[in-house]
Amino acid sequence: MKLNLKIWRQKSPSEQGQFKDYVVNNANEDMSFLEMLDFLNMDLVRKGEEAVQFDHDCREGICGSCSLMINGSPHGPETGTATCQLHIRKFKDGDTIVIEPFRAKAFPVLRDLCVDRTAFDRIMAAGGFCSVNTGNAPEANSILIGKEVAENAMDSAACIGCGACVAACKNASAMLFVSAKVSQFALLPQGKPERSRRVRQMVAQMDKEMFGSCSNTGACEAACPKEISLENMARLNREMLRASVTE
Amino acid sequence: MMKCKSFLSSSVGQKFLVALTGLGLSGFVLTHMLGNLLLFVGPNAYNLYGHKLTSTPLIYVAEVVLVTLFVVHVGLTLKLQKANRASRPIAPSQLPNVCVKRASFASRTMALSGLMILSFAILHLVTFKFGPYYAVTVDGVEMRDLYKLVQESFQKEWYTGFYLVCMVILFTHLSHGFTAAFQSLGLSNTHNTWLKRIGFVFALVVAGGFFSQPLYMYLAHH
Known part of the structure; x- marks a missing residue:
């Protein structure tokens, strides 16, 4: 060829x-x-x-x-x-x-074709983690998680952080990435204690990195190699609102 | 309080406000369209409705609320739009077509259609609210003859045509905006996928209603 x-x-x-x-x-x-x-x-x-x-x-x-x-x-x-x-x-x-x-x-x-995507790393460092004592692996059934919740969290966690959502968006918005990362923790019991601080800090870092805001065009979802859904973005908006009125 | 302030200064919080004010304005255009349907009933019904609406002191409260909604909606959008432009190293026209076109036409042109609607709204106020005053007496009460003004305005083909074009633009803006507002407010999820279609239906009802009124006034009195 x-x-x-x-x-x-x-x-x-x-x-x-x-x-x-x-x-x-x-x-x-x-x-x-x-x-x-x-x-x-x-x-x-x-x-x-x-x-x-x-x-x-x-x-x-x-x-x-x-x-x-x-x-x-x-x-x-x-x-x-x-x-x-x-x-x-x-x-x-x-x-x-x-x-x-x-x-x-x-x-x-x-x-050439290499871009610096460390802005994503800085967003993750701002709050995309669970602060827990690691130690030995806990007993698998000590925290029960519903099938649907586990599946949704897994779907969000499928995001590989490649940045295709940013490249596809006319505003160069990182909302799909941030929302997937916020969701994968917010959905699970282990992620709930820090959910408010997490979402506030990750969104603040996202804004600081000069990513644009979301126009709800859906171009990101169409381009995502992991088919991360726009539903994550609605969840991010909910999480942000929740964090501002509680705690 | 601090948390609330940091929410409203974030891009997510600002989109939340744009969505909230957008829904408020959607409610306004819907009631405005429904009220104007009285044009089909006749001059007396329409003039009485206009008179009742403007003779209560609550109209001033409503006007202040409406102007605030407009200012917040347009102001925040322009601010976000400026930041969005800055987040791209290349002009929007140079963006690869393929990925851009995966998004609907309405969603990509919200800022432009919004500015067109704003210009239209100003012109609309100048024509009608601040337009010529004709008096009429209905049931012994003297009031403004808005029906005559509306009828007179829509005798010109180009003017009626201009209104119809503006209503198509309103349709595109509402068809994306009404649905997108629920997403920005965090209300959409997998269980309410009908929310994705509600924008189209809402836009069709509102813009369709507004479309029929100038058309009727032109055809019925020509």
Whole structure:
């Protein structure tokens, strides 16, 4: 398969970036999208050119390292998958693929397709945890949790923090991410004691990081590789209101 | 008190206020539309309704509340909109089309449709509330002949057409806004998915009602 690539190249955060054209001549349809980029990089290194920088780690859709805006969609045209789970068979021979970094003030481009997503880490550090004595693993049935609650909390916890929601949103809002993280704790008994402080501090950090506010367009939900639901956002709003009138 | 202040200064709290004032304004447009249906009954019914509404001192309280709702709704939205623009390193027009288009047209154009409705509302007040005063006597009481003013205004094709276009814009704004308000207030969940469709129905009723009135006045008196 022959693929024409238009890839964003940017040397450093301060320098102006631009699109550069590349051609991958013998791409295999069974390759993952990232393997195709590895293939291109091998070729570039062989020719003595600078390899295209991109983020990746587990390559099985669970770590949230990969990003990429592929033909205008975060993580590419497939729904419910991360870039690493996208395969070349989803494209046609001779296709032109535009590859950009995620664009948001809070996610500055470090180099080429790599963006700095530590704003998410700072939001998590602000309150996205449970302060409990760890010690030995507790007896599994000492705290009983209903099936529906456990499932909802698990669905929220499926968020891998990749930032696709921010990239998809016209306001570069991080509400879907923050709401998933607030929900995964707020739903469970272990997370309830700190729920008010948690939501206040995480939202305050989100605002401080210059993420936009939510316009309820739903673009984030459509782009999310883990299909995190907008219901989490309604829960975040409830949690914020609850925190402001109680405690 | 401190907690409440920090809530209202957060983006989530401000969207909460935008939603709350938006629902208040939705209630206003609904009652305004329902009251105007008296245009179909006749001049006396409509003028009596207008007279009763404006002759109670409560009208001043209602006007203050309405202006406050407008100011908070528009002011906070403009403030949030400015922050939203700043959170993007590139202009909205340069955003990749594919991901943007996953969101509905109405949801992407709320600020623009809102500003258009605001301009319309000002023009509307100038035309009717602060417009020419015609007197009429109904049941021995002298009152303003609003029916005549309405009838006169909607004799011009372009003016009636302009109103109809504005009502389509109101429809798009309400169809997204009414539903989105429940999301911002944290009221939507998996058990009330009908809330997702209620905005469309509400917008259809309100804008549809408002659409029929100038059209009727134009067709019936032409």
